[in-house]
Amino acid sequence: MTFAAATELATATNEHLANISNTLIYSAMAVYTLAFFAYIAEWLFGSRSKVGRTAAALTAEAATAKAKGPAVTVKSKGGTAVLERPEVIVRSSAGSRDVPDGPGAHGGDEQGDLYGRIAVSLTVLAFLVELCGVLARAASVQRAPWGNMYEFNITFSTVAVGVYVVLLALKKNVRWLGLFLTTTVLLDLGLAVTVLYTASDQLVPALHSYWLYIHVSTAIFCGAVLYVGAISTLLYLFKDSYENKLAGGGKPGAFASSVLERLPASASLDKFAYRINAAVFPLWTFTIIAGAIWAESAWGRYWGWDPKETWAFITWVAYACYLHARSTAGWKGRKAAYIALIAFGCWLFNYYGVNIFVGGKHSYAGV
Amino acid sequence: MSKTTTGTPADETPVTGTPDGETPVTGPPDGGIPEDDLGAAGSQLSTAPSETAVPGSFGGNRAPGAAGWLAWTGREVLGWARWFWRQLTSMRVALLLLFLLSLGAVPGSLIPQTNTNAMKVDAFRQAHKTLAPLYDKLGLFHVYSSVWFSAIYILLFVSLIGCIVPRTWQFTGQLRSRPPGAPKRLTRLPAYATWRTGAAPEEVREAALRVLKDRRFRAHTEGDAVAAEKGYLREAGNLAFHIALIVMLVAFAWGQLYKTEGNKLVVEGDGFSNTLTQYDDFKSGSLFNDDNLVPFSFNLDKFTATYERNGPNKGTARTFQAAVDYSVGADGKERRTTIKVNEPLEIGDAKVYLVSHGYAPTVTVRDGKGDVVLHQAVPMLPIDSNETSQGAIKVLDGYRDARGKSEQLGFSAFFVPTFAGAGKGTMFSQFPALDFPVLAVSGYHGDLGVDAGVPQNVYQLDTKDNPNLKQFKDAKGEIVKQRLLPGETMTLPNGAGSITFDKDIKEWAGFQIVQQPGTDWALAGALAAIAGLAGSLFIQRRRVWVRAVAGADGVTVVEVAGLGRSESAKLPEEIGDIAALVHDKAPAQTDADPDREPDDETYASAEGAEKK
Ligand code: HEM
Numbered sequence: 001m002t003f004a005a006a007t008e009l010a011t012a013t014n015e016h017l018a019n020i021s022n023t024l025i026y027s028a029m030a031v032y033t034l035a036f037f038a039y040i041a042e043w044l045f046g047s048r049s050k051v052g053r054t055a056a057a058l059t060a061e062a063a064t065a066k067a068k069g070p071a072v073t074v075k076s077k078g079g080t081a082v083l084e085r086p087e088v089i090v091r092s093s094a095g096s097r098d099v100p101d102g103p104g105a106h107g108g109d110e111q112g113d114l115y116g117r118i119a120v121s122l123t124v125l126a127f128l129v130e131l132c133g134v135l136a137r138a139a140s141v142q143r144a145p146w147g148n149m150y151e152f153n154i155t156f157s158t159v160a161v162g163v164y165v166v167l168l169a170l171k172k173n174v175r176w177l178g179l180f181l182t183t184t185v186l187l188d189l190g191l192a193v194t195v196l197y198t199a200s201d202q203l204v205p206a207l208h209s210y211w212l213y214i215h216v217s218t219a220i221f222c223g224a225v226l227y228v229g230a231i232s233t234l235l236y237l238f239k240d241s242y243e244n245k246l247a248g249g250g251k252p253g254a255f256a257s258s259v260l261e262r263l264p265a266s267a268s269l270d271k272f273a274y275r276i277n278a279a280v281f282p283l284w285t286f287t288i289i290a291g292a293i294w295a296e297s298a299w300g301r302y303w304g305w306d307p308k309e310t311w312a313f314i315t316w317v318a319y320a321c322y323l324h325a326r327s328t329a330g331w332k333g334r335k336a337a338y339i340a341l342i343a344f345g346c347w348l349f350n351y352y353g354v355n356i357f358v359g360g361k362h363s364y365a366g367v
Numbered sequence: 368m369s370k371t372t373t374g375t376p377a378d379e380t381p382v383t384g385t386p387d388g389e390t391p392v393t394g395p396p397d398g399g400i401p402e403d404d405l406g407a408a409g410s411q412l413s414t415a416p417s418e419t420a421v422p423g424s425f426g427g428n429r430a431p432g433a434a435g436w437l438a439w440t441g442r443e444v445l446g447w448a449r450w451f452w453r454q455l456t457s458m459r460v461a462l463l464l465l466f467l468l469s470l471g472a473v474p475g476s477l478i479p480q481t482n483t484n485a486m487k488v489d490a491f492r493q494a495h496k497t498l499a500p501l502y503d504k505l506g507l508f509h510v511y512s513s514v515w516f517s518a519i520y521i522l523l524f525v526s527l528i529g530c531i532v533p534r535t536w537q538f539t540g541q542l543r544s545r546p547p548g549a550p551k552r553l554t555r556l557p558a559y560a561t562w563r564t565g566a567a568p569e570e571v572r573e574a575a576l577r578v579l580k581d582r583r584f585r586a587h588t589e590g591d592a593v594a595a596e597k598g599y600l601r602e603a604g605n606l607a608f609h610i611a612l613i614v615m616l617v618a619f620a621w622g623q624l625y626k627t628e629g630n631k632l633v634v635e636g637d638g639f640s641n642t643l644t645q646y647d648d649f650k651s652g653s654l655f656n657d658d659n660l661v662p663f664s665f666n667l668d669k670f671t672a673t674y675e676r677n678g679p680n681k682g683t684a685r686t687f688q689a690a691v692d693y694s695v696g697a698d699g700k701e702r703r704t705t706i707k708v709n710e711p712l713e714i715g716d717a718k719v720y721l722v723s724h725g726y727a728p729t730v731t732v733r734d735g736k737g738d739v740v741l742h743q744a745v746p747m748l749p750i751d752s753n754e755t756s757q758g759a760i761k762v763l764d765g766y767r768d769a770r771g772k773s774e775q776l777g778f779s780a781f782f783v784p785t786f787a788g789a790g791k792g793t794m795f796s797q798f799p800a801l802d803f804p805v806l807a808v809s810g811y812h813g814d815l816g817v818d819a820g821v822p823q824n825v826y827q828l829d830t831k832d833n834p835n836l837k838q839f840k841d842a843k844g845e846i847v848k849q850r851l852l853p854g855e856t857m858t859l860p861n862g863a864g865s866i867t868f869d870k871d872i873k874e875w876a877g878f879q880i881v882q883q884p885g886t887d888w889a890l891a892g893a894l895a896a897i898a899g900l901a902g903s904l905f906i907q908r909r910r911v912w913v914r915a916v917a918g919a920d921g922v923t924v925v926e927v928a929g930l931g932r933s934e935s936a937k938l939p940e941e942i943g944d945i946a947a948l949v950h951d952k953a954p955a956q957t958d959a960d961p962d963r964e965p966d967d968e969t970y971a972s973a974e975g976a977e978k979k
Pocket of ligand 1: 531
């Protein structure tokens with residue numbers, strides 16, 4: 001076989017793979033859409049049951065707060081056959097309301113729960129299909145699928161859903177995230193296949209470095225995790241004002257009640273968001289350092305205040321701000337949550353805004 | 368530790384009221400309990416600074432007379448200085464400064480910066496005549512070295528040092544002292560377990576001590592209870608992280624002061640040795656001196672580039688590499704290596720990066736008698752991504768015209784590696800590789816103006832403002848210019864000589880040689896920062912107490928309770944495990960609590976829990 005023929009053949013297989021990848025991505029979008037409707041069904045059926053737990057807890061608390069103090073939970077560990085373990089009494093911290101977590105989107109409704117399970121199954125399926133799409137894309141370009149914004153977008157949403165699926169597998173109470181996640185994943189993919197689509201291609205020499213793999217993969221992972229944290233922070237703010245309103249004797253609207261009742265308590269949402277953000281912060285720090293090392297070998301300087309670098313730095317400082325705020329009294333709760341949202345806003349701007357409006361050395365990220 | 372603090376664990380601990388319906392203890396507004404309630408038990412679970420209110424005036428009473436005034440002023444100044452210092456090192460101000468730092472970094476990413484793109488700055492200056500001077504005043508064209516940005520981060524780091532020093536002190540103090548004794552009422556702690564046992568109190572305490580020590584708690588018995596603490600690595604990690612930030616900053620500052628950075632264009636076959644005079648351009652930090660340059664030299668043997676031939680990205684570079692022979696020191700052994708875009712050559716503190724490349728067509732210039740006056744590969748500067756290049760060929764001495772008059776020659780040259788073809792209407796290159804090289808030249812003679820002392824760009828002919836330079840014209844008065852293929856010669860009019868585009872087309876590579884000490888420190892600092900951060904965020908610091916006292920009926924009452932820095936699901940689990948282990952050694956008296964139900968998980972009211 002001549003050299004030219006060999007290249008042609010390789011090009012053909014690559015194009016073939018790229019087409020397969022595109023088909024898979026479209027299929028994943030279709031399945032996500034189904035999942036989206038299933039989640040909607042879950043929420044709709046769930047709205048039939050009037051749970052009102054938060055309201056009950058808060059009104060009961062308001063009535064007896066002075067006399068009672070915070071509630072106490074008794075948790076017991078299943079004892080061994082021989083000896084029973086002593087029970088542990090858990091007391092929630094002072095200042096926090098004792099609001100039980102909502103039952104989830106299905107609101108205890110059986111049919112709702114069924115749709116919820118279907119939605120989760122569909123999400124997992126869509127995730128697998130999308131994952132294959134990303135892998136096919138990687139195979140077609142024979143490198144990691146992070147060379148341009150289209151690839152970045154499809155990988156990003158895959159990882160975000162992956163994080164959700166893993167949390168579900170670990171039996172964490174995160175099913176309520178489903179609707180919010182699939183909605184945005186659909187938007188993200190829609191943007192990817194329409195505006196951002198780039199035919200598959202190889203990288204320019206500056207991108208050939210194993211630091212690319214380390215830096216970009218952790219960047220995508222951090223972004224996906226921080227995104228989950230941001231959703232939770234946003235919902236915390238809604239739920240918290242809802243609880244505040246109830247505690248103050250106000251009467252929230254029917255729709256707000258119906259939705260927010262079923263979410264976890266604001267304290268749980270806040271804690272979940274904090275754990276997520278705190279857990280990923282060291283990795284984000286590492287991402288920036290890995291980026292600096294890569295920049296050093298590619299461009300001869302660790303840090304050059306390139307717009308992308310600058311915004312990564314801004315994001316990092318903003319999250320450091322959030323972590324500080326959490327440990328400074330008077331800044332906990334809502335104020336810290338605002339900082340967390342600003343910080344994620346910085347991340348988003350770094351991801352889209354810098355590529356679209358600013359440019360700079362990271363221009364290979366070409367829109 | 369001061370009373371009524373914010374930012375300490377106290378406000379994360381429970382209780383506004385007590386389970387048995389006692390009147391709630393009044394605490395700080397956010398519902399924390401005053402530390403008196405837990406005594407020392409809850410204090411110093413972290414070394415985060417507390418925020419205390421400080422009075423407005425420090426001088427106190429002023430005694431009459433000058434001496435009194437002096438003393439009063441002294442007290443006042445000192446008081447305000449301390450106040451300022453305390454503010455600066457508070458968490459609140461750290462928060463503010465961090466916020467300002469990220470805010471301050473924003474304009475630099477949106478406004479063009481001199482040190483990254485000076486040309487864009489000039490364009491901006493042209494376009495915004497009123498805004499530009501204002502930006503200049505505010506240092507917005509060099510944000511990251513502007514006074515105000517420096518002020519923010521210097522204040523932040525002063526604050527950081529002012530924060531770390533006392534915290535480190537406090538922490539070493541905590542490491543040397545023992546965990547504080549049990550608070551009076553263990554029932555108030557966030558996780559609590561109790562049972563009655565036949566074992567003697569001392570036995571229980573001994574068993575508890577062993578259990579806790581096995582789980583690597585620092586534990587000791589104090590009075591009727593065992594006190595234990597674990598997770599000091601959290602604090603250590605946090606301190607390490609903040610110290611590492613300082614190390615990184617100092618390393619960067621050090622590197623900036625001693626940094627050197629220079630560029631050198633080398634044609635294949637030529638070489639470079641690392642001395643100041645050899646650089647095309649050179650920048651250095653303010654503390655640099657010539658002796659700091661690492662002694663080495665290298666020769667560029669061959670430069671290789673390959674390009675994408677197909678597809679939408681046709682023409683995009685796929686590889687760039689420079690094969691070099693280098694030697695370290697005055698006369699070190701010669702070694703071979705390849706320098707690639709991502710793989711600089713490292714020699715000591717110095718790194719040699721491959722940053723640019725281009726073509727250097729070889730030309731031969733002959734005088735009227737046919738003697739060679741120049742035979743050289745002349746580097747051309749690319750002006751587009753297909754390597755359309757421009758340059759100047761200069762013959763400074765040795766040339767005599769047809770009449771034997773000594774003159775200088777100059778040619779402005781335009782080189783394309785892949786010519787579109789005659790009649791295609793474009794002189795721009797179609798592809799970056801050498802597929803169809805063409806050199807277009809036109810010649811000048813006279814005085815190039817090089818000796819006038821005005822620095823000249825070697826890649827350009829200064830033809831505009833130079834009346835002493837005349838363009839070669841033919842008999843009809845038309846400009847003599849020609850497109851040459853390799854091997855072709857253009858003859859100059861009136862026997863003035865000729866110029867030949869030789870077949871040997873070389874490539875050149877641009878190298879950036881950077882020397883920056885302190886990077887190892889910066890890297891070490893960065894790694895320490897990550898490790899410290901992980902410790903600080905993933906490790907829980909918590910205290911556990913196990914109290915065993917003989918009740919009135921002679922039966923021993925065991926209580927296990929724990930307190931953490933923050934509310935965590937892990938703490939009750941851990942208390943459960945510890946209680947279970949102690950319970951193994953001191954089992955509950957079976958008749959003590961007949962109606963206990965082990966397997967239900969209930970939300971119970973406080974009263975309910977008590978009854979159980
Ligand atoms: C250079 C800027 C700074 C950065 C990037 C930074 C970053 C961080 C981060 C990410 C944390 C979270 C780790 C944790 O929660 O354990 C933290 C905690 C902390 N920082 Fe900073 N910090 C900076 C400056 C300061 C300053 C100036 C102070 C003192 C005024 C300070 C005091 C603290 C304290 C006390 C904690 C621990 C809070 C706790 O125990 O929960 N930091 N810092």
